[in-house]
Amino acid sequence: MWYSLGVEAPAAIERISELLDVGGPETSNTSMRIPTALRDAAALAVRELGVAPSATALTTAALRSTLEAVVMQAVLDDHYEHHPQARPDLGDLAVAAAELDGHPLAAEPERLRQAAAEIAVRHPDASPDDVLLWAEARALPAA
Amino acid sequence: MSGLVVLDNEAIQALADPAHRKHRQVVSQAQVVASRKRRAAAIEIVVPTAVRVEAGWDRTSPAWAFPNRLRIADIPLDTARASAAAAIRHRTRVSVADAHLGAVIQSAAPGQVTVVTSDPGDMRLVAGDRDITVVAI
Numbered sequence: 001m002w003y004s005l006g007v008e009a010p011a012a013i014e015r016i017s018e019l020l021d022v023g024g025p026e027t028s029n030t031s032m033r034i035p036t037a038l039r040d041a042a043a044l045a046v047r048e049l050g051v052a053p054s055a056t057a058l059t060t061a062a063l064r065s066t067l068e069a070v071v072m073q074a075v076l077d078d079h080y081e082h083h084p085q086a087r088p089d090l091g092d093l094a095v096a097a098a099e100l101d102g103h104p105l106a107a108e109p110e111r112l113r114q115a116a117a118e119i120a121v122r123h124p125d126a127s128p129d130d131v132l133l134w135a136e137a138r139a140l141p142a143a
Numbered sequence: 144m145s146g147l148v149v150l151d152n153e154a155i156q157a158l159a160d161p162a163h164r165k166h167r168q169v170v171s172q173a174q175v176v177a178s179r180k181r182r183a184a185a186i187e188i189v190v191p192t193a194v195r196v197e198a199g200w201d202r203t204s205p206a207w208a209f210p211n212r213l214r215i216a217d218i219p220l221d222t223a224r225a226s227a228a229a230a231i232r233h234r235t236r237v238s239v240a241d242a243h244l245g246a247v248i249q250s251a252a253p254g255q256v257t258v259v260t261s262d263p264g265d266m267r268l269v270a271g272d273r274d275i276t277v278v279a280i
Binding site: 013014017020061062065066068069070071072073075076079083085086088092093095096097099100101102106127128 | 146148161166167168170171172173174175176177178180181183184185187209212213214255257276278
């Protein structure tokens with residue numbers, strides 16, 4: 001877990017989720033200070049790459065996505081605490097990642113679980129995508 | 144690349160019930176989506192509202208607290224999707240819920256569409272020409 005839940009945290013998570021659901025045109029000016037280089041990079045990405053209609057839209061989308069991830073992870077962590085058997089291990093997550101991506105190795109879950117077990121020995125913080133890459137490399141024929 | 148993960152009736156049932164034999168599989172998918180969102184990937188989980196009706200998912204009921212809190216967005220059966228769903232249902236004879244799901248797939252913005260389902264055949268049928276990734280549960 002990359003944050004710690006205090007007594008007030010569950011209520012805060014609920015409120016954040018409610019606020020994320022609020023639609024409508026209401027906006028607010030902020031005095032938020034961000035690094036100048038980051039601001040310039042965002043402006044360039046909008047103007048030259050068309051990644052978003054405006055730097056404000058780009059910033060808003062990134063902020064929304066991050067907050068949604070925070071809420072989702074808090075809810076999942078709470079669920080794992082109450083239902084430990086539901087907590088996926090690295091092999092489960094590697095299989096899920098392969099399934100969601102339509103990766104060919106999704107059809108070989110045991111190979112992915114084996115790769116997860118191998119990689120976890122030396123890299124306990126490995127991600128599901130690390131496992132996929134490792135399993136894919138292992139599947140390549142030797143040159 | 145953006146990604147849309149669409150849940151069908153069985154996926155919703157599995158997510159909501161910790162005793163369901165596929166619960167951990169669907170939770171794993173939700174966990175991967177959460178982790179990818181944390182890394183700024185443009186990905187979201189959605190449910191067509193007609194599918195939610197079929198599954199009995201009442202957002203006002205405490206019994207559905209876990210899926211309610213997971214930031215799974217409703218995709219309504221609006222005018223355009225109702226017309227698309229009617230055409231899909233006429234063509235394929237699938238259920239109203241699956242026709243709505245097909246309309247969601249076909250109206251999705253460019254990017255990867257993944258459907259978590261217990262019925263891969265029907266999902267490919269309602270997707271029409273749209274290329275989709277199917278996760279069978």
